[in-house]
Amino acid sequence: MQFPKIIQGGMGVGVSNWRLANAVSKIGQLGVVSGTALDSLFVRRLASGDPEGDMRRGLDAFPFPEMAKRVWDEYFIPGGKPAGTPYPLSPMHQRRDLRNVVELCIVSNFVEVYLAREGHKNPVGINFLEKVQMPHLSSIYGAMLAGVGYVLMGAGIPLHIPGVLDALAMQQPAEYKLSVIGAVPGQDTAMHFDPLDYVEGPLPVLDRPRFLSIVSSNTLATTMLRRASGRVDGFVVESPTAGGHNAPPRGKLQLNANGEPIYGERDMVDFAGMRALGVPFYLAGGYGNPQKVREALDQGAAGVQVGTAFAFTRESGLRPDLKGELLSQAVAGTGEVFTDPLASPTGYPFKVALIQGSYSDPVVTAARTRVCDLGYLREPYATPDGNIGYRCAAEPVANYLSKGGKIEETVGRKCLCNSLMANIGFEQTRKDGFVEPALVTIGDDLNTVAQFLAPGHTSYSAADVVASLLSLTVDETPAKQARERVLTTA
Ligand SMILES: Cc1cc2nc3c(=O)[nH]c(=O)nc-3n(C[C@H](O)[C@H](O)[C@H](O)COP(=O)(O)O)c2cc1C
Secondary structure (H helix, E strand, O other), rough: OOOOEEOOOOOOOOOOHHHHHHHHHOOEEEEEEEEEOOHHHHHHHHHHOOOOOOOHHHOOOOHHHHHHHHHHHOOOOOOOOOOOOOOOOOOOOOOOOOOOHHHHHHHHHHHHHHHHOOOOOOOEEEEOOOOOOOOOOHHHHHHHOOOEEEEEEEOOOOHHHHHHHHHHHHOOEEEOOOOOEEOOOOOOEEEEEEEHHHOOOOOOOOOOOOOEEEEHHHHHHHHHHHHHOOOOEEEEEOOOOOOOOOOOOOOOOOOOOOOOOOOHOOOOOHHHHHHHOOOOOOEEOOOHHHHHHEEEEEEOOOOOEEEEHHOOOOOOOOOOHHHHHHHHHHHHHOOOEEEOOOOOOOOOOEEOOOOOOOOOOHHHHHHHOOOOOOOOOOEEEEEOOOOEEEEEOOOOHHHHHHHHHHHHOOOOOHHHHHHHHOOOOOOOEEEOOOEEEOOOOOOOOHHHHHOOOOOOOOOOHHHHHHHHOOOOOOOOOOOHHHHHHHHEEE
């Protein structure tokens, strides 16, 4: 299996959905679905009546029909839930998930990857955030059942994922140690998943996907190669201009006059260091144009990972009104992206597009009452009685404090779970009629995406982006080389 030149980066929640990944992989580059919160997204798609029948088609291909039926029966609402009423919720994740939560994770991850692989034979990847640990094992297993070719993970140091992939490929039990704040030495924080507890029927044969670790420096890449529990097949080196979460600057956090983190020399990618590791690496963060792709290849990279340019494609899951608004800003050159050091409960800087009337607008922020009902960013903490509790710095402040959280941790935090669902048209409506606002994340490259719009057009496709990105690189396929040999000998 060759490595692709272009990776369409994972964009959660549901921005890089199966449609986008399918479009990219079909034309021979690597399409990556976001694996973040797929279970809740699946619930909302079923509760919306699955109007185009895509979820049903994916479920029909699931190898354990009884499990697929249980999920369908629990969440499908024929014709969709009545407008203006809340979506149903699945229980929040914890160290030991209930069986129906695990099944929902397996099934939803399967369906997303299955649909992304439909109609072509090229590999498809799935992206997870290391920080969102609790759904890891069941999600990865579901994606592997659908034949996922690559697992990509960042936002943390995923040392133990390679070993998990090895175990699950052999249908063996897998273990993952949850990071628990304040855990005492010897406290059992492990999560377990045994495929045999879930397989219904003959054991499917599984391939071990390639693992690409998303890092911000060659130091971290070296740590992964030295200490990971299994094979690391490559790296994506992401700079702080990239959309989504960014690694914090090295050293003491300093903010510029706008309140954004200041990055310096020490945060620059050391290309020679990356080349010296001897494994394929991709560059990400501002590589969404043909010149930068050429530059990355010249630096010895296998290619680039691009998010921002793909987020606005017709195939992406981003809400059409938000796509339209930001594309207009890009055309006018007026788009503004703020690197918010506080918004994400993870504590990592998070890029936010400034859109009036969205959650980036202080008026909207002030109008929202804190609530935590999806809970993907809850962090496990050790309770005084030796158990594990869960808290999120964006949950109601009193609740957070009652769980031992510190007041300063709550300042400026935003509910990414609910807002990222709103970004893709699955916003929650509260009982009092309040509708959860969107908070769009995008890279510093926002204004450059206008380059993909053909004259007179207001939208572009994933294929347009891929064609443009590759337009300055040499086609090294055997067919092309053969053509060139014929031409030079003629
Ligand atoms: C809308 C959006 C959502 C993103 N979500 C994720 C994510 O869930 N996981 C992740 O590893 N990276 C995420 N990223 C980062 C991309 O995968 C990619 O590395 C990055 O966008 C590359 O830089 P660029 O934005 O300059 O193209 C996201 C980026 C965008 C624009």
